[in-house]
Amino acid sequence: MSSRNALVRQTSGSPGTGESAATGSDREPGWWAPPSPERARTLLLVAARPTICALAATVVLVLLVMLTTDTDLTSAPGAVGATWLAAHQVPLTVGKTTLGLLPLVPTAVLLLVAARECARAVPNRPTPIELAWLTGAVLAGPLLMTAVCIAVVGDAAGVTPLQPPGAFTAFGWVIVLYLGAAAAGIGSRAGRSLCASVPIEIPDWAVLGARTARRTVLRMLGCAAVATMISFFAHLSRLDGAYQQAHNVTDVLGMTLLSLLYLPNAVIAAAGLLSGAAVQFGTGSVGLFGVTGAQVPAIPALIPVPEGPASAWWPVLLMIPLAVGVLGGIELGRTSDDRPGAPWATLTSAALATLTFLVLAVLGGGMLGAVGRVGVDLLMLVVLMGTWFGFGGFVGMMFARRFLAPAEPAEPVEDYDDEYDEYDEYDEYDDEDDDDFYYDDDDYDDDPEPDVEVDAELVTDIEDDVEVSIAAPGSAEQPGEDIVDAEVVEPDLPEGGKGTGR
Structure with a gap:
């Protein structure tokens, strides 16, 4: 049990359970208090490990x-810095493109790696100062590496035509992306406890609408992925033209890998296309109602893009x-017990799903050299999806309200934070108290029961159908004279033996 208590103390970072026991103080730390040495090591891993692995x-x-x-390796530092910036959606300028x-x-x-690292470091019962330190750790490593990459790209500008990006743009993208990763990691680990600590009561219809919005986004992306694959096989004849610029096997592998990396961008564009919004390719566009002067680059990732003119069945x-x-409304109608709040849950689900697709469209689009901007029409996307x-x-x-029976309420899922609650009571014991519950194997005998010596005459008297009468506690009636007084004789224990109470 002492080892299990040590494990709980080591993994728990909440005040009063883990770190407070380690520091010997039960007082909740204030905003000025620095993290303990154990917590500082955890925050250092959160800041360094994802960044080092990515680099x-x-x-x-x-x-x-x-x-x-x-390729000449003299441009390797600049290429590494540019690749790091590109992985964080920082626009790059090569010459004038x-x-x-x-x-x-x-x-x-x-x-995803940063969010998982953050989720592992969330204490069981986090305080605002602990979450602030954790968020800062998630941002610290990427920001430091971004600053180094900007300087490296600037130094390599004399060797390569690559121009360093603006510091405001680079740091802005990194901060926004990793704040989202920190929010996702903290929310997955302590989302319920944080919602419960909010002074403003969150209505049930808002929570139900948020859950339905998540499923709506996943369903829409799944439909878009299926439509993309169908369109790819329908336009498989373009495959030869997409690889015309490939001169050897290395070029073919490079173009294929690049197309796979752009696959989520294509799926997001397909989701916008299915909603009725046009996908812009510079001055042209592709939509369900028509194709206007779109100059589509000949790369494998854009094979699924439909060609004009638009068919009559596309709408x-x-x-x-x-x-x-x-489908999302049916789920809300069957699971919501709040009839007046169900319409608000529907509006919440639609608004959050539309906002999610707006963010994805912004991330999945951008400038593509001489072609111009490539991406979904954002205004049409918001109006149509909403x-x-x-x-x-x-x-x-x-x-669902009129024709379908309400769904049975799901059993409440225990909060992840309560996983160690059954062990919290053991934190009251120290190592000395744990020894009181420990028994040595030598204390037990091989025989399951001790030998008991019984008087033979006593056994004979009991077998003669003698009536045994025992008075109940507190009863005025006294037992009769026929009570049998049995004496049990225990065997002598060896010297040094230890009674176990059996």
Whole structure:
């Protein structure tokens, strides 16, 4: 039990359970209090480990590309700095060409690693100062590495045509991205306890709407991914033209890898296209109602982009976002017990889902050299998705109320923070108290029961059907004279033996 208590003390960082016991103080730290040495080591790992892993992967990737393409290694530092900035969606300028349409796969991997590292470091019962230190640790490593990469790219400007980005833009992107990663990590670990500590009561319809919005976004992205794959196989004849610029196997592998990195960008654009919003390619655009002068680059990632003129059946695809909204409304109608609040939950779900797609469209679009801006029309995206999700959700909610039976309420899921609550009572014991509950194996005998010597005459008297009468406690009636007085004789214990109470 002492080892289990030590594990709880080591993993818990909350006041009064882990760190307060280690520091010997039960007083809650104030805003001025620095973290304890154990907590400081944890924060250092949060700041350094994701950054070091990302930098190592970037260096390996850049060197691999340079060695396979016979590129001079003198430009390796500038390439490493530019790759780090591109992975954080910082626009790059090569000569007079600006590249702002950057792949989302590296960004998603970096943020996922940072969010998981942050979630592991969240204490069981976090205080605001602990969360502030943790958020600062998540930001510290990437910001420091971004500053170094900006300086390296600036120094390499004399060797390569790469221009350093503005410090405000670079640091702004890094801060926004890693604040989102910190929020996701903290929310996944202590979201319920934080919501419970908010002085303003959060209505149930808002929580239900947020959960439905998450499922709505995932469903819409899944439909967009399926539509992208179908369109890819439908336009498979373009594959030869997409690889015309590839001169050897290395070029083919590079273009294929680059297309896979841009796959999330294509899926986000497909989601906007299914909602009715146009996807812009510079001065042209591609939509369900028409294709106007779109200059689509010949790369494998853009093979699924439909060609003009628009077919008459394309507007039928608008039923997909409408059906996704209806499905979300049906879930709200079946699971919500608050009939007056259900419409507000529907509006909340539609608004949050639309906002999520707006953020994804901003991340998935950008400038693409001479082509111009490539991405979804943001204004049309907000109007159309808000309409489909809101109207479809209201229709689904009314349908569920009228024709479907309400779903059984799900069993409450225990909070992750309560996982160690059953062990908190053991923190009251120190190591000396733990010894009181410890028994040595030598204290037990091999025989399951001790030998007991019984008088033979006594056994004979009991077998003669003698009535035994025992008076109940507190009873006025005394037992009769026929009570048998049995005496049990225990065997003599060996010297030095220790009774175990058996």
